[in-house]
Amino acid sequence: MDFFQRIVDVWTPPVKQGNTTESVPAETASRQRIDSGSSLENQILIEVNNYRKSRKLNSLTMDSRLSEIATTHSRWMDKSSRLTHDGWNEARGPQVMKSFARAGENLAGGECYDFQFSEQLTLIVPGWIKSSGHHTVMIQPYFTHTGIGISISRLQGDDGRINYFATQIFGA
Secondary structure, three states: OOOOOOOOOOEOOOEEEOOEEEOOOOOOOOEEEEOOOHHHHHHHHHHHHHHHHHOOOOOOEEOHHHHHHHHHHHHHHHHHOOOOOOOHHHHHHHHHHOOOOOEEEEEEEEEEEHHHHHHHHHHHHHHHHHOHHHHHHHOOOOOOEEEEEEEEEEEOOOOOEEEEEEEEEEEO
């Protein structure tokens, strides 16, 4: 459906291992879900709005409906261990289009250790800025609202590894 403005690429930030950087693939191991809380979503909103302001674009307003849809998708990706836009045309897109004329979606996710998560979170928005597809969605001047949802789960074992998935939905 071409009335949806969306991207099909996804970005997984690299995980630092010692002095090197490498991507760590997600596992389908058993997980314990961790509630992310709204402060992480607000951090992403602030970074995106700061970037939009630097480009002389309007700030986005957080929308609870979009955040609920984004959180549901992040939890689904976490449960299925897949970073994917699957379900946009069938589920999320039509839900968003009930309230908005245009919509877009950016995703990020990866695996890291507990102590690396704060750093990983700070890489999401710069990663979207560097990715042409994500960047295109982020700087659309007609977007006025956004919803952000993050899902975090602890992988089984004692090594402190977590998976995280972030979804940002844009609406106009």
